[in-house]
Amino acid sequence: MTRISSAFSTPALVCFITAGDGDTAANLDALVEGGADVIELGMPFTDPMADGPAIQEANLRSLAKGTTTADIFAMAAAFRARHPNTPLVLMGYANPMVRRGPQWFADQCEAAGVDGVICVDIPPEEDAALGPALRAKGISPIRLATPTTDAKRLPKVLEGSGGFLYYVSVAGITGKQQAAQTSIEDAVAKLKAATDLPVAVGFGVRTPEQAAAIAKVADGVVVGSALVELVAQHGAAAPAALRKFTSALAQAVHNARQG
Amino acid sequence: MTQMKNSFRTMPDENGHFGDYGGRYVAETLMPLVLDLEREYRAAQADPAFKAQFDDLLEHYVGRPSPLYFAERLTEALGGAQVWFKRDELNHTGAHKINNCIGQILLAMRMGKTRIIAETGAGQHGVATATVCARFGLPCVIYMGATDVARQAPNVFRMKLLGAEVVPVTSGAATLKDAMNEGLRDWVANVHDTFYIIGTAAGPHPYPELVRDFQSVIGKEARAQMLSRTGRLPDVLVAAIGGGSNALGLFHPFLDDPDVKMLGVEAAGYGLDGDQHAASLLGGFPGVLHGNKTYLLQDEDGQITEGHSISAGLDYPGIGPEHAWLKDMGRVEYTAVTDDEALDAFQLLCRTEGIIPALEPSHAIAAVAKIAKTMPDDAIILANLCGRGDKDIFTVAEKLGVEM
Numbered sequence A: 001m002t003r004i005s006s007a008f009s010t011p012a013l014v015c016f017i018t019a020g021d022g023d024t025a026a027n028l029d030a031l032v033e034g035g036a037d038v039i040e041l042g043m044p045f046t047d048p049m050a051d052g053p054a055i056q057e058a059n060l061r062s063l064a065k066g067t068t069t070a071d072i073f074a075m076a077a078a079f080r081a082r083h084p085n086t087p088l089v090l091m092g093y094a095n096p097m098v099r100r101g102p103q104w105f106a107d108q109c110e111a112a113g114v115d116g117v118i119c120v121d122i123p124p125e126e127d128a129a130l131g132p133a134l135r136a137k138g139i140s141p142i143r144l145a146t147p148t149t150d151a152k153r154l155p156k157v158l159e160g161s162g163g164f165l166y167y168v169s170v171a172g173i174t175g176k177q178q179a180a181q182t183s184i185e186d187a188v189a190k191l192k193a194a195t196d197l198p199v200a201v202g203f204g205v206r207t208p209e210q211a212a213a214i215a216k217v218a219d220g221v222v223v224g225s226a227l228v229e230l231v232a233q234h235g236a237a238a239p240a241a242l243r244k245f246t247s248a249l250a251q252a253v254h255n256a257r258q259g
Numbered sequence B: 001m002t003q004m005k006n007s008f009r010t011m012p013d014e015n016g017h018f019g020d021y022g023g024r025y026v027a028e029t030l031m032p033l034v035l036d037l038e039r040e041y042r043a044a045q046a047d048p049a050f051k052a053q054f055d056d057l058l059e060h061y062v063g064r065p066s067p068l069y070f071a072e073r074l075t076e077a078l079g080g081a082q083v084w085f086k087r088d089e090l091n092h093t094g095a096h097k098i099n100n101c102i103g104q105i106l107l108a109m110r111m112g113k114t115r116i117i118a119e120t121g122a123g124q125h126g127v128a129t130a131t132v133c134a135r136f137g138l139p140c141v142i143y144m145g146a147t148d149v150a151r152q153a154p155n156v157f158r159m160k161l162l163g164a165e166v167v168p169v170t171s172g173a174a175t176l177k178d179a180m181n182e183g184l185r186d187w188v189a190n191v192h193d194t195f196y197i198i199g200t201a202a203g204p205h206p207y208p209e210l211v212r213d214f215q216s217v218i219g220k221e222a223r224a225q226m227l228s229r230t231g232r233l234p235d236v237l238v239a240a241i242g243g244g245s246n247a248l249g250l251f252h253p254f255l256d257d258p259d260v261k262m263l264g265v266e267a268a269g270y271g272l273d274g275d276q277h278a279a280s281l282l283g284g285f286p287g288v289l290h291g292n293k294t295y296l297l298q299d300e301d302g303q304i305t306e307g308h309s310i311s312a313g314l315d316y317p318g319i320g321p322e323h324a325w326l327k328d329m330g331r332v333e334y335t336a337v338t339d340d341e342a343l344d345a346f347q348l349l350c351r352t353e354g355i356i357p358a359l360e361p362s363h364a365i366a367a368v369a370k371i372a373k374t375m376p377d378d379a380i381i382l383a384n385l386c387g388r389g390d391k392d393i394f395t396v397a398e399k400l401g402v403e404m
C-alpha cells in the first residue's frame, strides 16, 4: 500500500493550497490537524490558465513574495519530515515542472517525499514530457478526467496514470460553479467501473454539505478555492481558520457513509 | 513525382509535433475539443467547397491577391539589393490577420459553433475577428489586456462598432498573454458552443498548422507573382515575428526552395542585452505555454516574463512552434531589431515610398535596410508588409515628441 492508496481506504478529504501564499508550513499543519487526508500543494505559475480568480491571485501573491521552485521543494521536504504518513501531491502547470528537465523534477520530488504530481496542461497525449520520469521514481502522475472525457477517451486518460483519478466535475476553471449532484454520481459510477484507482471529485466544492454528498459516492473530495480564500482573508491568522473549516469538511466527508 | 528527401514542408507530425516543439499541452477539458477541431480541419482540407468558399472570400471580401511591389525609391535609398514588398497591408482591415480569421470562422461554422472568442494585443487580430463575426452574424467576445485597452483606444472602438464585446483583462500583467489565458478560461467553460479563433501560428495542435496554412496564401501568391514578374525566385525573404503567422505565411511555400534564404525578425525592444525585449527565439528558452512547447521568455524557474516592444503586436513572450523547429534546423535565420531601428525604418518607408507601415513590419524593413547594402544590386529581397500603420501613428507621434 502506498501513502496515497491507504489514504483513500475510506472517503478522503483532499485539501489544496498554493505554496508560498501565507505561512505555508503553518497552513499545511492546520489542514492535517483539521483532518485532511491528502495534501495538494499548488506550485505557483505566472499563467494559471485553468484557475479562477481566487487561485490566480494566490499564485500572484506567492510569486510576488519571490517563491522559487527550490522553496517549494523545501516546504515539501519539511512537510514530509513533520507528517510521515500524509500523502503530498504537487499540483501545477507544465512549464515550472519541466524547466530543468523532467528528470530533475522527478529527482526533486523523490528527495522531498512527494507522492504524486498533477500537471494541468500535460494531457496523456504529451505524457512523454514528464510521465516516464515520474513513474521511474515511483511518483504517481495523477490525471484529470472531465465532463468532456467520454467513454472512448477514458482508457487513454487512465493509461500510465497513478495515485488517484481526479474528476473535474465542471467544464470550467477552479472556484466557479458547482456541478449538479446527479451528474457527479453518474460520472463517478462510470469512472469507477473503468478503473481501480480511487476517484476524487473537485472543482466548485465549497461547503461541508456538498462534500458530504460527494463522499457518499466518490472516494475523495477535493477542496481548493474555498481554502485559498481563507488564506487570503485571514493572513497570519489563517491556520486557525483553516483548521476550523477543514475539520468541518473532514467530519462531513468521513461520516458521509454512516446513517 | 519524387518526394523531396529533406522536405521542410511536411511538419507537423501526426501528434502535432514540430520536432521537439508544438504538441497539445492543454487541460483535459479541452483535449476532446482540439481533437475534434483536428478532425474537422482534415475534413475541410479534403472538401473542395471549403477551399472554394475560402478563396472566394479572400478575393472579394479581403481583396486578394495583394500586390507584389518593387520599392524603387527605397531600393535607391538603401543602395544594394532590390527591395520588393508583399502588400498585405492593403487587405481589408489593414493586416494579414484577416486571412486566418476567414479560414477559422469557416471552420467554426462547419463545427456548428455559435459563439466566437479571441485574444488580441494591439487589436489587429481582435478587429479582424470582430469583422468576420459581423460578416457571418456570430456573437464575438474579444479578450484584451486592460493595459492594451488603454493604449489602443481606436481599435477598441472599431471592435465595438463591429458588434464585438471587448473584455478588458486585469489578471496577471494585463497584456496579451493574460488575454490569451482569459480566452482559454472562457473556452474551457464554454466548450459546447464556442470556437476560439487564435490569432497567430501558436497554441495547441492543430492551430499552428491551420493558421500557417491559411496564411500561406501570402507566400503562394508571392512566389507565383515573383516568378511571373522577374522569372526567378527571391534571394531572401524577410518578415517580422510576433507569434510568427505572417512570417510563416510568407516562408512556408518557399521552404523547399534551397536557394531562397529566410530571415525572421524579432522585436529587440530596448536591446537584447537587457530583459526589455520580445525576442523569444534569440533571448528565450524552450518551455510549455498556451498549449504548445516552444521558445519562451522565462526565468530559471519557468515563470513567464513580460516582453517589451514598441509594437504591441510583437510583445508576446512566446512564438509559434514551427519557428522554434525551423531555428533549430537552421532553415530560417532569426535576428532582432530595436524599437529605435524600427522607428527609423517606419519613417524611411513613409518618405521614400509613400506607404505608412505598421510598427510590426517596420521591424522587417529595418532588417532589410541592414542587409540590402551588403548584397549586389541584382539580388532580390522580398519583405512582408503585413500591416498598415494607421493604428500606430499615436505611438509614433509620442515617440517622436509630437503632440496630436
Ligand SMILES: Cc1ncc(COP(=O)(O)O)c(C=O)c1O
Binding pocket: B095, B096, B097, B121, B122, B123, B124, B125, B199, B200, B201, B240, B241, B242, B243, B244, B245, B246, B247, B312, B313, B314, B358, B360, B361, B386, B387, B388
Ligand atoms: C500588422 C501585424 N504584423 C505582425 C503581427 C505579429 O503577429 P505574427 O507574428 O503572427 O504575424 C501583428 C500582430 O498583432 C500585426 O498586427
